[in-house]
Amino acid sequence: xxxxxxxxxxxxxxxTEVIKxxxxxxxxxxxxxxxxxxxxxKSTLLNLIAGLETLSSGDILIGGRxxxxxxxxxxxxxxxxxxxxxxxxxxxxxxITFGMETRRVPKAAQAAxxxxxxxxxxxxxxxxxxxxxxxxxxxxxxxxxxxxxxxPEVFLFDEPLSNLDAKLRIEMRTEIKKLHQRLGKTxxxxxxxxxxxxxxxxxxxxxxxxxxxxLADPATVYEDPVDLFVAGFMGSPPMNMLSGRLVRDGGxxxxxxxxxxxxxxxxxxxxxxxxxxxxxxDIVLGLRPETIFAAGTQLPGPDRFVFERPVVVDEPTGPxxxxxxxxxxxxxxxxxRPQDARPGGTVFRFEVxxxxxxxxxxxxxxRL
Amino acid sequence: xxQASGIVRPKGWRQNVQRVLLFVVLGLFCIYYLxxxxxxxxxxxxxLAEIREGTLLAPPRAISTDAWAKxxxxxxxxxxxxxxxxxxxxxxFMVVPAVLISTFLGALNGYALTKWRFRGADTIFALMLFGAxxxxxVILLPMARTLGELGLAGTIPGLVFVHTVYGLAxxxxxxxxxxxxxxxxxxxAAQIDGAGxxxxxxxIVLPMSIPAIVVTVIWQFTQIWxxxxxxxxxxxxESNPVTVALNNVVNTSTGVKEYNVDMAAAIIxxxxxxxxxxxxxxxxxxxxxxxxxxx
Numbered sequence: 174x175x176x177x178x179x180x181x182x183x184x185x186x187x188x189t190e191v192i193k194x195x196x197x198x199x200x201x202x203x204x205x206x207x208x209x210x211x212x213x214x215k216s217t218l219l220n221l222i223a224g225l226e227t228l229s230s231g232d233i234l235i236g237g238r239x240x241x242x243x244x245x246x247x248x249x250x251x252x253x254x255x256x257x258x259x260x261x262x263x264x265x266x267x268x269i270t271f272g273m274e275t276r277r278v279p280k281a282a283q284a285a286x287x288x289x290x291x292x293x294x295x296x297x298x299x300x301x302x303x304x305x306x307x308x309x310x311x312x313x314x315x316x317x318x319x320x321x322x323x324x325p326e327v328f329l330f331d332e333p334l335s336n337l338d339a340k341l342r343i344e345m346r347t348e349i350k351k352l353h354q355r356l357g358k359t360x361x362x363x364x365x366x367x368x369x370x371x372x373x374x375x376x377x378x379x380x381x382x383x384x385x386x387x388l389a390d391p392a393t394v395y396e397d398p399v400d401l402f403v404a405g406f407m408g409s410p411p412m413n414m415l416s417g418r419l420v421r422d423g424g425x426x427x428x429x430x431x432x433x434x435x436x437x438x439x440x441x442x443x444x445x446x447x448x449x450x451x452x453x454x455d456i457v458l459g460l461r462p463e464t465i466f467a468a469g470t471q472l473p474g475p476d477r478f479v480f481e482r483p484v485v486v487d488e489p490t491g492p493x494x495x496x497x498x499x500x501x502x503x504x505x506x507x508x509x510r511p512q513d514a515r516p517g518g519t520v521f522r523f524e525v526x527x528x529x530x531x532x533x534x535x536x537x538x539x540r541l
Numbered sequence: 542x543x544q545a546s547g548i549v550r551p552k553g554w555r556q557n558v559q560r561v562l563l564f565v566v567l568g569l570f571c572i573y574y575l576x577x578x579x580x581x582x583x584x585x586x587x588x589l590a591e592i593r594e595g596t597l598l599a600p601p602r603a604i605s606t607d608a609w610a611k612x613x614x615x616x617x618x619x620x621x622x623x624x625x626x627x628x629x630x631x632x633x634f635m636v637v638p639a640v641l642i643s644t645f646l647g648a649l650n651g652y653a654l655t656k657w658r659f660r661g662a663d664t665i666f667a668l669m670l671f672g673a674x675x676x677x678x679v680i681l682l683p684m685a686r687t688l689g690e691l692g693l694a695g696t697i698p699g700l701v702f703v704h705t706v707y708g709l710a711x712x713x714x715x716x717x718x719x720x721x722x723x724x725x726x727x728x729x730a731a732q733i734d735g736a737g738x739x740x741x742x743x744x745i746v747l748p749m750s751i752p753a754i755v756v757t758v759i760w761q762f763t764q765i766w767x768x769x770x771x772x773x774x775x776x777x778x779e780s781n782p783v784t785v786a787l788n789n790v791v792n793t794s795t796g797v798k799e800y801n802v803d804m805a806a807a808i809i810x811x812x813x814x815x816x817x818x819x820x821x822x823x824x825x826x827x828x829x830x831x832x833x834x835x836x
Binding site: 223225244245246250251252254255256257258259260261262263271272275276319 | 724726727729730731732733734735736740744745748749
């Protein structure tokens with residue numbers, strides 16, 4: 174059993190509290206991604222698990238053992254750093270075997286482990302080079318090799334892909350996922366890239382200002398965010414956030430804007446029931462871009478709402494085109510098929526899947 | 542003239558005139574700096590008679606190395622007439638351990654101050670920096686007292702001790718500033734890989750700091766070899782370093798003034814620093830190049 178348990182973990186640097194009481198239970202073999210904006214404390218939390226920072230208070234258990242006072246070397250962990258942190262004066266071979274060297278692993282076992290992972294990571298032909306002679310992707314592989322080769326029970330990744338170019342990042346992302354499936358070890362992975370979080374994680378912990386806002390599997394975090402922060406952070410382009418007011422006039426609805434351009438978004442029963450009795454309250458209506466599309470271009474479904482607005486700009490991305498339009502002075506993005514796109518200035522008929530709309534309290538930001 | 546590569550420059554007669562002017566000025570500066578060296582070398586190769594007849598700038602008519610031989614092994618330093626050789630050896634015995642110890646301790650200090658941050662590290666560093674600004678005349682008396690207590694007064698090991706202590710401020714400064722630029726991730730990675738304080742220092746950090754080591758060695762060697770104040774204050778007669786001995790050769794008040802021997806002796810005393818600069822300088826440039834491509 175080598176899960177990780179965090180109990181009321183706190184960390185302060187001087188007077189600044191960076192981690193404000195985090196409880197987290199990570200099961201054996203899980204792939205947990207800590208995601209959040211810069212400065213949210215995710216890297217600090219990882220360093221606390223690694224033992225590179227000392228806890229201010231709370232407990233950390235790895236595999237049931239309390240490791241608060243155990244130095245990094247004795248925690249049975251390996252870590253991949255954002256900067257790779259390869260030893261510049263050592264060859265790739267010595268970089269990878271250094272950890273076994275310091276632990277006095279017999280030479281034969283070292284060679285066997287080196288061979289196994291050099292083959293797995295396809296770096297066998299690079300073993301005699303120095304890190305300075307490698308490309309970014311190769312360095313990344315060596316850094317992974319150095320972590321894997323000791324076969325620890327827990328892997329910690331600190332934004333390992335953020336220094337790679339876009340194409341390589343996607344390749345390495347897939348490889349990390351394959352490696353995890355193959356080795357089945359516990360992984361804690363830090364990133365600020367919500368797509369990495371979505372694609373890799375078995376569970377995502379969305380962090381903000383030293384707290385975990387939501388801890389759930391990727392689908393839940395995406396479709397069922399607990400508050401405005403999580404909803405806004407996950408998804409690209411981000412969720413549209415529309416300020417409005419909850420009204421009941423022949424069924425619950427959200428009123429946005431006023432005057433002739435006012436829009437009335439009717440709420441389906443499922444959502445209406447959840448907010449029953451909250452009429453008149455100021456709320457935020459969350460609509461993901463992919464739930465707004467050109468009217469009549471998708472199979473008809475229940476609870477669709479159709480409205481017209483002029484296109485402000487259109488942004489082709491290839492597979493889809495983003496159409497920016499305005500409601501009550503706020504920019505919204507709709508995700509339409511390229512053939513449905515129209516240039517700026519034309520009036521466009523939009524269709525919204527109201528069943529996937531999310532309501533948030535305007536004051537607290539919490540999901541309703 | 543064809544420009545192979547580099548920044549595009551304007552062409553035309555004005556530019557040509559400016560470049561000629563530039564090189565004339567640079568040439569004049571070169572001559573200005575090189576003339577004294579030329580006079581020293583040429584004088585040291587002349588005989589006394591030739592020095593008296595000729596002018597200062599005239600090259601030697603008949604090259605003679607007698608003055609060099611005399612400066613090395615028979616010139617009179619004070620009352621002993623063994624030349625500079627024994628004092629040169631004194632300087633070597635002083636400079637080698639002093640440079641090695643102060644450089645090593647400086648590297649260790651810089652590493653501890655930057656990569657193993659502890660409470661008060663900045664204060665300690667600031668206090669150490671004071672050492673770089675203390676005029677050495679101020680500490681002559683207390684240091685003489687200290688050396689006496691330690692039983693090192695008037696000896697080469699005593700001089701090694703003094704130079705090590707007062708070199709630490711600079712060597713620590715050099716290494717601290719170098720290690721500040723070394724990624725802390727490397728040290729963290731090594732910690733997770735299971736290496737301890739000294740393991741990381743010797744196996745990871747020190748091999749990375751060749752450029753800093755070379756700069757520090759050049760600096761320390763030049764400072765310590767050329768030192769006169771500590772040499773004359775803390776050693777006596779036989780244990781004098783070569784700088785003090787050179788002074789005694791040149792300032793001898795008896796007999797004929799042997800300019801050729803003086804010049805040869807001065808060059809001999811200066812050669813090691815030149816040699817270190819040439820040899821280590823090549824390493825220095827190589828170290829910089831290695832640093833430029835490191836990951």
